Amino acid sequence: MAQLKDVLKKPSSFYDEFLRKPDNYQQDTHYCPGCGHGILHKLIAEAIEDFGIKDRTIMISPVGCSVFVYYYFDTGNFQVAHGRAPAVATGIKRTHPDAIVISYQGDGDLAAIGGNNILQAANRGENITVFFVNNAIYGMTGGQMAPTTLLGQKTMTSPYGRKATWEGYPMKVSELLSTLEAPAYVERIALTNGKNLMKARKAVRKAIQAQIDGKGFSLVETLSMCPSAWRMTPVDAKKWVEEAMMKTFPLGVYKDVLDEREVGSWHRALETVPIEKYHEILGLAHEGMEVEGDVESVPKIFRNPKVLIAGFGGQGILLLGQTLAETGMRHGWNSTWIPSYGPEMRGGTANCHVKISSDPIGSPVVSEPNILIAMNKPSLERFEKDLAPGGLLIYNTSMIDIKPTRTDIEILPLPATEMADEIGSLRVANMVIIGAVLEKTKILQKDVVLDSLNAVVKHKKFIPMNSDAINKGMEYARNYKG
Amino acid sequence: MARIEVHKDHCKGCGLCIDICPVNVIETSKEINNLGYHPAQYKGEGCTGCTLCFYTCPEPDAIVVYRKD
Amino acid sequence: MAKELIKGNEAVIKGALLAGCDAYFGYPITPASEIAHAAAKYFPLAGKVFLQAESEIAAIQMCYGAAGGGVRVMTASSGPGISLKMEGISYSAGSELPIVIVDVMRGGPGLGNIAPSQADYNQIVKGGGHGNYKLLVLAPNSAQEMCDLTMLAFELADKYRNPTVVLTDGFNGQMMEPVEFPEPVKKKPDKTDWAAMGDAKTRKNLINSIYLDPEEMEEHNVHLQEKYKKMEQNEVRYEDYKLDGAEIIGIAYGTTSRVMYTAVDEARKKGINAGMLRPITLFPFPKVKIRELAESSKVKAFLVSEMSNGQMVDDVRLAVEGKKPVNFFGRMGGVVPTVSELLEQFEKAAK
Ligand SMILES: Cc1ncc(C[n+]2csc(CCOP(=O)(O)OP(=O)(O)O)c2C)c(N)n1
Ligand code: SF4
Ligand code: SF4
Ligand code: SF4
Numbered sequence: 062m063a064q065l066k067d068v069l070k071k072p073s074s075f076y077d078e079f080l081r082k083p084d085n086y087q088q089d090t091h092y093c094p095g096c097g098h099g100i101l102h103k104l105i106a107e108a109i110e111d112f113g114i115k116d117r118t119i120m121i122s123p124v125g126c127s128v129f130v131y132y133y134f135d136t137g138n139f140q141v142a143h144g145r146a147p148a149v150a151t152g153i154k155r156t157h158p159d160a161i162v163i164s165y166q167g168d169g170d171l172a173a174i175g176g177n178n179i180l181q182a183a184n185r186g187e188n189i190t191v192f193f194v195n196n197a198i199y200g201m202t203g204g205q206m207a208p209t210t211l212l213g214q215k216t217m218t219s220p221y222g223r224k225a226t227w228e229g230y231p232m233k234v235s236e237l238l239s240t241l242e243a244p245a246y247v248e249r250i251a252l253t254n255g256k257n258l259m260k261a262r263k264a265v266r267k268a269i270q271a272q273i274d275g276k277g278f279s280l281v282e283t284l285s286m287c288p289s290a291w292r293m294t295p296v297d298a299k300k301w302v303e304e305a306m307m308k309t310f311p312l313g314v315y316k317d318v319l320d321e322r323e324v325g326s327w328h329r330a331l332e333t334v335p336i337e338k339y340h341e342i343l344g345l346a347h348e349g350m351e352v353e354g355d356v357e358s359v360p361k362i363f364r365n366p367k368v369l370i371a372g373f374g375g376q377g378i379l380l381l382g383q384t385l386a387e388t389g390m391r392h393g394w395n396s397t398w399i400p401s402y403g404p405e406m407r408g409g410t411a412n413c414h415v416k417i418s419s420d421p422i423g424s425p426v427v428s429e430p431n432i433l434i435a436m437n438k439p440s441l442e443r444f445e446k447d448l449a450p451g452g453l454l455i456y457n458t459s460m461i462d463i464k465p466t467r468t469d470i471e472i473l474p475l476p477a478t479e480m481a482d483e484i485g486s487l488r489v490a491n492m493v494i495i496g497a498v499l500e501k502t503k504i505l506q507k508d509v510v511l512d513s514l515n516a517v518v519k520h521k522k523f524i525p526m527n528s529d530a531i532n533k534g535m536e537y538a539r540n541y542k543g
Numbered sequence: 544m545a546r547i548e549v550h551k552d553h554c555k556g557c558g559l560c561i562d563i564c565p566v567n568v569i570e571t572s573k574e575i576n577n578l579g580y581h582p583a584q585y586k587g588e589g590c591t592g593c594t595l596c597f598y599t600c601p602e603p604d605a606i607v608v609y610r611k612d
Numbered sequence: 613m614a615k616e617l618i619k620g621n622e623a624v625i626k627g628a629l630l631a632g633c634d635a636y637f638g639y640p641i642t643p644a645s646e647i648a649h650a651a652a653k654y655f656p657l658a659g660k661v662f663l664q665a666e667s668e669i670a671a672i673q674m675c676y677g678a679a680g681g682g683v684r685v686m687t688a689s690s691g692p693g694i695s696l697k698m699e700g701i702s703y704s705a706g707s708e709l710p711i712v713i714v715d716v717m718r719g720g721p722g723l724g725n726i727a728p729s730q731a732d733y734n735q736i737v738k739g740g741g742h743g744n745y746k747l748l749v750l751a752p753n754s755a756q757e758m759c760d761l762t763m764l765a766f767e768l769a770d771k772y773r774n775p776t777v778v779l780t781d782g783f784n785g786q787m788m789e790p791v792e793f794p795e796p797v798k799k800k801p802d803k804t805d806w807a808a809m810g811d812a813k814t815r816k817n818l819i820n821s822i823y824l825d826p827e828e829m830e831e832h833n834v835h836l837q838e839k840y841k842k843m844e845q846n847e848v849r850y851e852d853y854k855l856d857g858a859e860i861i862g863i864a865y866g867t868t869s870r871v872m873y874t875a876v877d878e879a880r881k882k883g884i885n886a887g888m889l890r891p892i893t894l895f896p897f898p899k900v901k902i903r904e905l906a907e908s909s910k911v912k913a914f915l916v917s918e919m920s921n922g923q924m925v926d927d928v929r930l931a932v933e934g935k936k937p938v939n940f941f942g943r944m945g946g947v948v949p950t951v952s953e954l955l956e957q958f959e960k961a962a963k
Contacts, residue, residue, distance in 0.1 A: 069597040069608040081818070083825055086578065088553050088604050094580065095557035099601025106603070116812040119681075131818050133603065137808030139680050140820040141673065142703050148670035152677025153810070155661045156635050156685070160810025178673075181666035255563060255595045262598065288557075295557040332659035336632075336796040342657045343626045345614035345793050383788060387617045390790040396617065398788040423873030424951050425787055516617070 074109035074118075075102075079132045091129055095295020097285025098127050098194060100252045104265040105163070105192065106134065112269060118161040119153055121146045125167035126200040126287075144175020147182035150189045158329050161272055164191045169199045172208040172232050179238070183278050186243030188327045190268045191280040193234060195249075196287040197306060204290035208232040211309055216290075231309050235282045239315035245327070246271050246279035247316040251307065252286065253299045260312075267319070275328030276319055284310055350512035354392030356419070356504065362451050363502040365419070367427045371401075371412035371444055372436025372457070377491030380517060381434070382413035384495060387513040388505045389417030397425035410439065417504070432502065434494055436477070438463060455497050457490065473497055473538060480533055488523070489530035496534020507531065545592025547585050547608050554605040556580030560596035569596060614793045620758035621785040624688065624714055624778065625650035627759030630796045631766040633712070634683035635661035637674035639693060642726040643782035644716035647688040668693035672700030672711070679709040680819035682807030684766050684800065688714035690782070691724060694732060695740075701775055702741030705836070706821030708806075710769030712762065713747075714778045716785040717919075719946035727946020728783035728867055733923035736777050737894045744833050746840045748776040748847065749894040751865040755789035761892070763797070768847060770801045772839055779894060781919065783867040783948060840896075849892040850901060854880070858887025859912045860961045861905050863928055865891045868917050868949060875954035882955075884962045894924065899931035906935040913961040914938040917949055937961075 079087045092099045109115050115136050122130035124143035131138035137160070141149045146164040154162045171179050171193050179191065198216055199205040205218040209231050213222040223231075235249045246268060250261040261283065268279040284306050286298035293301060340346045356364045368385060372378050382398050389396035394417050401412040414427035431452040435441035437460045448454055450469045459478035475497055481490035499505055511528055518524060547569070549560075554576065560583050561569045568589040576582045583605075592610035600606045618626070624647050628636070636651035638644075648664070655662040661678075665671035671687045678685040689697060694715050704711050717732045719725040734740075737749050748768050750761040762778055769776040803809075808817040823829035851869075854876055855861065864872040869890040879886035889905065891898050905911050913936055916925040925940045932938050941957045943949045 065594055065610065067609070067611050069594050069610070071604040071607075075603050083828075088550075089555070089578065089602055092601060094555035094601075095559055096601050099603075100599060103598065103600070103603060116815050117810050119808055119810050128822065131820065135815065137810055137815055138818040138820070139677065139808060140707075140818070140822055141676065142699055145669070145673040145676075145700070148665065148673035149677035149680075151663070151665075151670075152635070152637060152674030152679075152685070153681045153808075154677075155663060155674070156678040156683045157681050157810045160681070162810070177666055178670055181670065252599070255565070255593070258563075258595060258598045295559050296562045299559065299562070331661070334657070334659040336798065339629060339658060339796045340614055340793070343629060343654060343793070345616060345626070383617070386788060390615070390617050396790060398617070399783065400786055421873070422789075422870075423875075423877065424871040425783075425789075426871070426948065426950070428950060428952075 072103070072106040072110040074106045074115045074135055075133050076135045082129070082132045090133065092126065093289040095286055095288045095298060096126070097196060097252050097283065097287065101192060101194060101283050101285065102133060104262050108266045108269050109136065112273065114161050114273065117159065118163060121150055121162070121164045123166045123170040125170045127165055127167060127194065128201065130165050144170050144173070145178055146170070147175065147178040147187070147191065151182055151185070151187050154187055154189050155329060158188070158331060161269065162189045163269070164189055166191065166193055167200065168193070168195045168197065168207040168209040172234050183238045183244050183280065184241050186277040186327055188272055188275055188277050188329065190272045193280055193282045194285045195234070195282055195310065196285045198287055198290045200287045200290050211305060233310065235280070235315040238280060243278055244280065244316055245277040245322060246319055248314045249282040249284065249310060249312050251284040251302055251312055253303050257312070271319055275325040276322040277327035347516070349391055349516055350509055351391045351393065352506055352509055354394050354419070359502065359504045362431050363453070363504050366415070366417045366432055366502065366504060367430050368415040368432040368434065369412065369427045369430035369444055369447070370415070370434040371410070371440030374411040376411070376436045377488060378411045378436060379413050381491035381494060382415045383517050384510065384513055385415045385498070385505070386417065387517050388510045391509050391513060392505065394419050395422045397422050399425050412440065432498065436460060441465065453501055455494060472543065473501060473541060475534070475537060480537070481530060484530050484533060485526055489526050492527045492530035493534035496531040497538040499531070500535040500538035507535070544612055545590045545608070545610050546612050547590050547596060547606055549583050549585055550605055550607070551576050551582035551584065552578065553602050554580065554582035555602060556582055557601065558583070559599045559601070560606060563595045563599045565593060565595070566591055615790055616793065617788050618755055618791050619646055619786060619788050620752070620755040620780065621646035621716065622650045623755045623759040623791045624762045625654060626793055627762040628686055628712070628766070629654055629658055629660065630794060631763040632684050632797045632800050633660065633686055633766060635678045635685045636687065637663050637665050637671040637678070637685070638687045638689065639665050639668045639671050641690045641693045643718055643785050644688045644690045644714065646785065647714060647716070668696035669699060672697040672704070675711045676700055676704055676707070676709060679704065679711045680707065680808055682803035682809050686712040686714065688716065690716045690718045691720045691732060694735065698741040701747070702743050702745060703821050704775045705741070705745035705747065706743060707819050708773040709775065709819070710773055711775045712765045712769055712778065713775060714762070714780065717779065717781045725946050726782060728781040728919060728948060729944070729946055730781055730866060730868065730919040731921070731923070731944065732779065733894065733918070733920060736779050745836060746895055748772065748774055748843060749779050750776065751779050751892060751894050752784060753866050753869045753890065754784070755787060755791045758784065759791050759793060772843060773806070774839065781867050844896040847893055848896045848898050848900070850898040851890040851892060853888040853890060855887040855889060855905070857885065857910060859885040859910060860958055861911055861914045862886060862888040862958065863891070863902070863914060863916045864888065864918065865894065865924065868919055871949055871951055872917060872954055874951045875958060878951060878955045879958040882959070884958050886958050897927050897931070899927065902928060902931035903933065906932040911936060915941065915957050915961045917941045917954055917957065919943055919948060
């Protein structure tokens with residue numbers, strides 16, 4: 062423990078003058094006489110000075126009486142929303158791992174409105190230091206009940222005394238947080254007699270040192286006097302901390318694994334990656350095969366394919382559509398793909414819409430397809446009527462035991478699932494279909510489709526089988542005599 | 544010899560220093576300071592330099608302790 | 613340029629990284645989750661921070677911390693999560709923090725559904741949080757714009773020190789389209805004059821939205837309003853789709869505008885002189901252009917379509933000032949208007 066200095070005076074990590082304070086008393090705090098906040102401020106300020114970290118330190122002022130922490134500390138400062146300091150601290154620390162981030166919070170702030178924020182920050186082991194001021198009451202708003210208010214304690218909102226069966230028990234934050242694995246150090250201190258003050262001083266320093274050492278989350282809970290809201294003299298308030306509060310909130314170290322942790326083990330340094338690498342990282346560096354699309358040899362109806370693909374989830378519907386859209390793009394055309402979305406997704410059905418066009422595509426929705434691919438019976442029943450006259454219907458006879466009824470369309474019945482099974486996997490039924498689409502419409506080139514699969518298919522081992530399936534689909538369509 | 548200095552215009556007269564001083568060498572002044580409080584004052588001798596009044600004082604600049612003067 | 617067929621939601625993240633985004637904080641929600649998935653995948657590879665927050669409340673506050681520290685940061689969500697972010701959004705507007713927020717709108721109110729919607733317009737454009745603040749709001753209508761406008765959002769957020777929203781919908785987020793990705797942004801603005809970065813140079817800085825003194829609070833508000841005025845002067849963006857000589861002016865943004873392009877074309881085939889103004893910035897709103905159209909003798913009527921109960925239409929009416937009829941056609945709850953519905957509306961307006 063650091064030696065005491067010969068002269069103990071206002072630490073240099075406090076501003077010389079509190080210029081942000083709007084009154085004429087810019088050497089003095091805004092706190093009431095005898096308020097614990099001021100005492101804790103001084104201990105923190107002394108540690109910041111002694112550790113030489115004021116340039117690196119960011120103090121977070123909460124909502125509560127300590128809302129103006131930033132009046133006092135000559136450090137980087139944030140004022141934040143009620144209870145959110147641990148989340149803000151997380152945002153700062155994760156992006157500035159070398160900053161020393163100190164979250165300062167009252168009991169309404171930390172234990173009530175910000176309860177989940179502190180719990181989660183502790184559980185993530187944020188490498189921050191939290192000073193938690195437990196004064197068993199809401200000071201700033203005029204003495205309402207806090208989660209830490211003692212049983213029987215009268216406040217403005219528990220005027221007959223807090224009752225366990227109505228408001229629950231005083232919340233023991235140190236005990237609670239110390240059950241988590243991530244926190245490195247949790248201690249409860251008080252600011253009463255000399256012995257406790259010296260322990261408090263030590264705890265404050267230890268909690269900041271833990272962060273400097275990159276050992277993770279630490280929290281110091283301070284039983285603190287609020288003479289004003291308690292309606293006591295400062296000296297009586299101090300006695301009340303010792304006689305009443307400490308019974309409910311015993312002092313002591315609740316968690317300390319600092320010695321077990323390596324220096325830097327919870328320091329989350331950021332790696333610098335040159336931006337020249339970004340395209341590679343984002344998968345944009347690959348060179349896919351591209352061709353210039355040509356529609357001259359394509360039957361007119363298929364020159365701007367509007368494809369509706371429908372079936373069960375798991376039949377590779379979405380992938381089928383993506384492959385078509387990807388291939389269309391690689392022919393230099395515009396393309397859109399949208400999955401069935403919203404209410405239609407229920408019941409395991411899946412469908413997607415693909416448009417490919419040399420013109421900009423307005424609505425990506427395919428309401429009147431010129432190519433309909435029906436992979437199961439409900440899809441045929443539902444969408445056959447929507448197909449444009451002269452359009453192409455490909456339906457999966459392996460799964461559909463009815464026949465289409467329209468006579469003004471081109472129909473290709475295709476036992477896609479059975480063919481896929483023969484090829485070796487039910488999962489390539491969608492590729493059999495693609496083969497048939499290629500053969501029938503002539504709009505997309507096969508080698509571009511095959512190359513597109515590299516971009517679309519996640520499991521590369523399926524690619525040879527996919528190619529086989531596409532060939533079989535093409536062959537079937539070529540030889541089919543309707 | 545140790546001693547303390549109370550900057551009376553920065554003292555809020557809370558009495559915590561007086562209460563904590565083990566050798567009872569701080570007292571309340573009769574004077575009213577510019578914050579409107581009776582500030583603490585050093586009795587002039589007997590300080591052991593224990594520093595407790597400094598640490599218990601909530602105000603940044605109300606008390607200075609000279610431990611070896 | 614690198615081209616890829618990609619979902620709008622994913623394009624957001626690739627665009628964000630190329631714009632130099634340093635951190636992503638978010639909480640999962642359909643139909644915005646792919647944004648988080650992509651951030652989780654790519655950010656660590658680029659040495660950037662991805663962290664799943666405990667809630668949207670926390671996510672936006674983490675952004676507050678990171679942005680206050682001077683880095684580029686973003687979050688994304690949808691309706692229920694955006695409502696929770698309102699606290700942090702108001703604080704960020706007050707503290708003038710450049711945060712990029714993506715709202716992939718879904719059906720509401722309440723839990724609603726995951727289908728596309730545009731019912732958060734009022735919440736995002738008009739307020740939602742407390743206080744006299746404005747967000748810059750960009751409304752992409754393609755996967756390409758999901759990338760481009762996200763990148764622009766970072767630029768504008770920094771330029772004005774203001775939270776900036778990319779307001780899109782589930783449809784645009786889920787749709788895949790070819791996107792050309794630009795080169796990464798090389799230079800980011802210096803923020804040492806206001807950000808608190810945990811170093812000597814920025815030690816003096818304070819990130820803050822509290823002004824106890826009403827006069828000072830008013831002064832800060834006046835400063836904010838001046839900033840918003842500058843945005844209105846400099847940042848209005850819209851697309852002119854066949855407006856020249858048009859008699860019936862369609863107005864739609866996002867997915868609805870995609871449907872409207874086609875409806876305009878169909879209407880023209882039927883001899884209706886239709887055109888569309890597509891706001892790309894919702895704040896600042898292209899009200900000057902709309903007023904100009906309203907004053908043109910050629911223009912007969914306006915047709916506004918939204919996937920909502922009629923929210924943007926209020927802004928159109930304010931701009932038109934009663935000079936011409938303003939018709940509205942909306943679908944709600946996740947239903948996307950169809951081309952034939954809009955065509956019918958154009959026909960009605962042309963009568
Ligand atoms: C969202 C929100 N709700 C309520 C308030 C009002 N408020 C200000 S301070 C405070 C209580 C603070 O109490 P505590 O955290 O115990 O700190 P103390 O004042 O006792 O130091 C409340 C409820 C607020 N500012 N923001
Ligand atoms: S109300 Fe209580 S906590 Fe607030 S400044 Fe006064 S004594 Fe301190
Ligand atoms: S330093 Fe100790 S002995 Fe001296 S005045 Fe202060 S409390 Fe009393
Ligand atoms: S503790 Fe400080 S403020 Fe209180 S009486 Fe003593 S010198 Fe004054």
